[in-house]
Amino acid sequence: MYASIRKWKTRMIERSLFREEHEMFRDSVKKFVEKEIVPYHAQWEKDGVVPRELWLKAGEQGMLCCTIPEEYGGLGLDYLFDVVVFEELWKAGASGPGFLIHTDLVATYINSFGTEDQKKKFLPKMVSGEWIGSLGMTEPHAGSDLKAIRTKAVRDGNEFVVNGQKVFISNGQMCDVLVLATKTDSDAGAKGVTLFLVEGDREGFSRGKNLEKLGMHAQDTSELFFDNMRLPPENMLGEEGKGFNIMMTKLSQERLAQAVRSTTVAETVIQYTLDYTIERKAFDKSIFDQQNTQFTLAKLKAEAVAMRVFTDRCIELFMNGKLDSVDAAMLKMLSTELHCKVVDECLQLFGGWGYVWEYPIARAYADARITKIAGGSIEIMKLIIARQMAKEARENA
Known part of the structure; x- marks a missing residue:
């Protein structure tokens, strides 16, 4: 570790x-x-x-x-x-x-x-x-496009009957409370999405296998199934049909948290790679004394410092209620891209030992790749940024 x-x-x-x-x-x-x-x-x-x-x-x-x-x-x-x-x-x-x-x-x-x-x-x-809390949004056919979910909650008297499936759910095996995204109106698009709070022991709620993943092996990540699960109206989170809007209001916070993770890991990996290369010898001198190593770590360090400044500034904006979706998208995109770049280039400096699981760089490499997908893929971040750019250009034309 x-x-x-x-x-x-x-x-x-x-x-x-x-x-x-x-x-x-x-x-x-x-x-x-x-x-x-x-x-x-x-x-x-x-x-x-x-x-x-x-x-x-x-x-x-x-x-x-x-x-x-x-x-x-x-x-x-x-x-x-x-x-x-x-x-x-x-x-x-x-x-x-x-x-x-x-x-x-x-x-x-x-x-x-x-x-x-x-x-x-x-x-x-x-x-x-x-x-333990978990978030039930992603489905086999609906990841970033949350309005396309198919898990249905249909009124039956004074209850809702839920049928559907979720996948890639962190804390899924362990959760005692699940924020579940459903469709209460299949024809209404985003306006048909409703959130519910689901207790982990509720009848009709079952968990599939704990998924084997590339990284983050200790975090349980599951398929979840809902078979005629009945929920009372008091389990609804927010108003009916407002679930998509609720989810959108919290995406900036989720992406900020992803950036906190990526920025922290990038800094940490650079630090222990520096330590390793100073101590490891090759061709009668330390690996750090090789110019390529110095140039690689110097550039990564400078990029990590810049990312730290951006991340902390966005934390400050968030705490003042001023972090908007575009800034959060830029931060999420840049920080996760740097995260993956750092673990890749630093692993190279470990040579063959970087490919051995007991070395922390190997774990960091495996854990990193999900960051460009979770919380909104890099491609979605680019679309958010580009749309804002186009909007501003039209307004200023």
Whole structure:
């Protein structure tokens, strides 16, 4: 794991966003990760799942859903506390715990759009780690195009009957609460999408196999099935037919979280590659003393510093309610592309050892590729940016 590599002292830009209380929290999170996650993560990769005990320990540590208000069991902290948790997980290469989905998406959906009864029912148990959250949107034939989903919720008396299938669902094997996207009107396109909150033990809800993936082996990722599952109206999240709009309002936050991950991993991989190349000898000198190595790492370092500035600026915009979909798309596109570039070029500097699974660079390489797909593919990000460019050009013509 990344955290098992010795500590480096290298030049980093000052991150003025974070105050003393954030750094004190960071210290406690770092200790938790080193004690409760790093020693066991390799086994979890073999198991394909993280044990529930970790979620309970993380909840007790105050690491889950940091921004949830106190009246729902949370600490009512600012978004930077969630960022600290995500960063420390990714610095350690801990891709198994699905805390980001649970905290940044599911709990946020419920807190933002849930009724008072829904918040009181679901949020306290999510904060404590008793219940694990998951997001049920992607289907075999509908990924980035969410309005094309086919999972149906049909009214039957005072209930909705749900039939359909989801795939690539993180925390799918473990989830106790699922934010489920359905079609309540198949002919209405985006206006026919409705969200529901589904308890993990509800009759008619079943889980398929835990998917074997290229990377992120410790994070359970599943197929989900709904066979005449009945839901009462009080399980609806937001208004009927407003689900697509709700999802769109949270995409910028999801893409920001993806960028936090990618920027953090890029920085970390550069750091331990520098350490390795300084110590590794070839042709009577260190690999770092080879000009190609110096040029490669120098360029990657400069790009990572620039990406850090952009990422932190977007965090600041988000916290002030000013991060728009175009900025989030640009950040997501650039950060994930850099993420994949860094792990590829750094793996090359490890030579054959970079292809060995026990080396953290191999795990980082395998884990990286999904970042250009999850949370909206790179191609979708380009379309969002291009459409805004065209709009501005027409307005200024």
